[in-house]
Amino acid sequence: MADTAQATSALVRRNGPSADLAIVAGVELGSAILLWSFLLSDRTAVIVALLALMGGIFAALQLRPALEERIVAAFHDRKRFATLLGAVIVLIYPFFLQGSGYAFHLLIVSMLYAVLALALNFQLGSANIPNFATGASYGIGAYTSALLALNFGVSFWLTLPVAAVVATAFGFLLGFPSMRTKESYLALVTIAFGIVVHQLLNNFDWTGGPNGLVGIPAPELFGHSFARPIEAFGFRLPSQANFYYLSAALVGLSIVCAKRLHESRVGLAWNALRADPLAARCQGIDVVWFKMLAFGVDAFLAAFAGTIYAFYVSYISPDNFTFLVSVTIMTMVIVGGMDNTLGVIIGAFFLTMLPEKLRIFSDYRLLFVGVVVILFLILRPQGLFPQRARNYGEHR
Amino acid sequence: MTPLLEVRGLTIRFGGLVAVCEVDLALNPSEVLCIIGPNGAGKSTLFNMISGIYRPSAGTVHLDGRDITGWPAHRIAAAGIARTFQSSRLFNDLTLIDNVVIGMHSRTKSGVLDALLRPGKARAELEAAAEKAGELIRAISPDLHARRNTLAGALPQADRRRLEIARALASDARVIMLDEPSSGMDDRDTDALMADVRRVMAERPGLSFLIIEHDMRLVAALPDRVAVIDYGRKIAEGDFADVRLMPRVQEAYLGQKAAEHA
Known part of the structure; x- marks a missing residue:
């Protein structure tokens, strides 16, 4: 726990506030694009590849807790920017759905x-x-x-x-x-x-x-x-x-x-x-x-x-x-x-x-859903995003 | 002087078994009363009745002259009786700070509507509570304070007991009941525990402790009085130095034969 915290603060020190912005923007845009390609593709190979990519991301988060901490810290420090960007993405998303x-x-x-x-x-x-x-x-x-x-x-x-x-x-x-x-x-x-x-x-x-x-x-x-x-x-x-x-x-x-x-x-x-x-x-x-x-x-x-x-x-x-x-x-x-x-x-x-x-x-659809869910739970036993501790005294 | 906590004729039966039978106790303000007795004597059951977890079959409990017999546990806690548990019951998946803030539940007010419609006010209340919780933890142990944002489930036994005491203090209780606080502690921890109880009592005039304890070192040093429970009945009460010499007490601990030789 302490190790993670130290690693995180070291990371925070290494890259400044602009890195935070880049991380927030990257994660939000990346997720939006991932969702977009998932929504609009109907080729099985693409779907499976995207699922594998998601699995890879979650595996990385599980193996490198510092990575997750870094992202969370960036979102925490740039709350307003993250919310604003998220709102803009939600607002303009329909225009990219090709009707x-x-x-x-x-x-x-x-x-x-x-x-x-x-x-x-x-x-x-x-x-x-x-x-x-x-x-x-x-x-x-x-x-x-x-x-x-x-x-x-x-x-x-x-x-x-x-x-x-x-x-x-x-x-x-x-x-x-x-x-x-x-x-x-x-x-x-x-x-x-x-x-x-x-x-x-x-x-x-x-x-x-x-x-x-x-x-x-x-x-x-x-x-x-x-x-x-x-x-x-x-x-x-x-x-x-x-x-x-x-x-x-x-x-x-x-x-x-x-x-x-x-x-x-x-x-x-x-x-x-x-x-x-x-x-x-x-x-x-x-x-x-x-x-x-x-x-x-x-x-x-x-x-x-x-x-x-x-x-x-x-x-x-x-x-x-x-x-x-x-x-x-x-x-x-x-x-x-x-x-x-x-x-x-x-x-x-x-x-x-x-x-x-x-x-x-077709008929085996739910079977495959079950398999995918089990695989993701093996990668992240506490759920894709586990509960986080509360923070006090960090609000203005 | 009216006692702060007065227990009269407290009795509980589970089916045919009388677990606690007509126990009388009186706890004065700024006093420490230790309850001792062999395992299974009914000490924890007595605590469970006073704190409202069990409903007594007969008898009364008064806090500061008010009859609180049979009240639900949460109202008794709000009325000013806090407690710890023999097998420390912390909120393991929450941080140390959260644990102590929850101890202040009955001293804080925000409800669902406050949280949703006046988030600033609700948040400010919680932040103030968190600050106070931090102070309480720091006073108990600077080590714990350093770990205040980690999960309570990861604490070693002695620290768990300390945190439970901090949580009990957080409610601004008038009576704090500790159920075997020194179990799982070595001598140094026990000394620190006694020092904590004394310090807390000095800081909060009128606060009293009711302690179930097996560690005779603590029982000899800390309390003002001792009550002995055996087979659900109070068999002796008074100064520890006197009580320990009573034949009935020695029998209860050592058995009749051994007591004759002692």
């Missing part, structure tokens, strides 16, 4: 899953609550907003907060019985909740039963319908670009929430009850309340993602929100790295795109 609706769709779904994974991370990553009902909260959010829009003509922007509040209420409702159980039993309660929600959506008449809800109207912003393409600077982006920007904004919001909660007394309390619930109680932490809070926050963010999803595809059915969705979200958190915001997002992107890109293997 490919498929690439847009993959990106949007990845971003929504990133939000779901971040939501679950508050529970699984921060507080070690194995919640298998994130998919249910996602569904409750989607159905609430879709029903409001279809039956009462409520605008998308109003359904967003309403759906979040409804899902949060259900989250607390789920949290309540869960408090009497822990570990595997808690997991069982959440699985049951997820299945109950799925079955109810399937059987109620007013949710459209197995046929779901059809014809959810596209949102509008300042008179611009999200069903229409964006035309700017002589460029023409397909209509999905609207939802791309919307989802990106939601990911941004989720990152801010995740950071703020993580670096607060609440995040610490969650971490305490993850490490040792009994000791946490003896430090004055109301374990029941903080677990309920985690359920609430998870449901709140998941409902946002659900709302955007419903309006994006304009058709939802119970099958979009099965138990399997919850399991996928959980895998994203574990593969990406528990309690690491960036890791969780990468995990979500990785696990959303991988099955799509391995379509060449």
Whole structure:
């Protein structure tokens, strides 16, 4: 540990602030290009080569911790530049997608899953609550907003907060019985909740039963319908670009929430009850309340993602929100790295795109996804980006 | 003088087993009371009842005249009773600083809405707590302070106990209960531990310690009084010099035959 710290500070001393900028820009642009080539290539050889490249990068990070420390230090010192550059990349990214609706769709779904994974991370990553009902909260959010829009003509922007509040209420409702159980039993309660929600959506008449809800109207912003393409600077982006920007904004919001909660007394309390619930109680932490809070926050963010999803595809059915969705979200958190915001997002992107890109293997697709995930976990046993210690006293 | 912590008739049964039976204890402000007794006598169970982990079957616990019997553990911690554990229970995957900051949980306030909507305020509160935590760790041990940003899981046993004490102090408790603080420590560590307890008491008038201990060197030197527990009952209380000579106490430790020869 001390060796690493010394090596890092030596590195920091060797190259000055401009090196920091170069590292940040290099990593961000490099990742963007990697993602771009992954998104747009459909040749199996290229996909496999890109996966091998990613594997190589993660292996390098694992073998040379100083490398990782150096990159993290650069991002830490150049936070503003890194954020700004990241925002610019996200903003201009659609212009490089050659109007490919498929690439847009993959990106949007990845971003929504990133939000779901971040939501679950508050529970699984921060507080070690194995919640298998994130998919249910996602569904409750989607159905609430879709029903409001279809039956009462409520605008998308109003359904967003309403759906979040409804899902949060259900989250607390789920949290309540869960408090009497822990570990595997808690997991069982959440699985049951997820299945109950799925079955109810399937059987109620007013949710459209197995046929779901059809014809959810596209949102509008300042008179611009999200069903229409964006035309700017002589460029023409397909209509999905609207939802791309919307989802990106939601990911941004989720990152801010995740950071703020993580670096607060609440995040610490969650971490305490993850490490040792009994000791946490003896430090004055109301374990029941903080677990309920985690359920609430998870449901709140998941409902946002659900709302955007419903309006994006304009058709939802119970099958979009099965138990399997919850399991996928959980895998994203574990593969990406528990309690690491960036890791969780990468995990979500990785696990959303991988099955799509391995379509060449048709029926064996999921088998190969499993193999790739296992290989990456062998390279990085703690997830692609493991949890990092908090820093104090480094903010102005 | 009303005692700071008063335990009356405290009893707990697990099924048919009476683990602790009608124990009375009184701890005055600025006092150290040691609880001794053979393994399995019910000392840790007594601690678990006082700190709210177990709910007593009968009897009462008063802190500063307030009845706290049967309160949940987190409220008892907030009311001013901090404790350590026999098998030190640190938050292993967090830094030393984080561990001690968590000890201040009931002295800090920010909730979810503060963290999300007023991040500056929440952050400032946490930074202040971290600074105070750093001071607490430095006072306990400069070595630990140098390692404050490393993970608690990597600490050796003696340091784990020190950090647990720092975490207990962080809550501004009125009573600190230490469960076998010297186990896993050599003589020099134990001396340092005693010096720490004395220093902390000098700095914080009114703070009292309730200590379960097996190391007779510590029991002879540190406490003002000693209470002996055997088979869940208090069998003696008083000055260690007197208590150690009582036949019942010798029996409890050595067995009846040996006590007759002693």
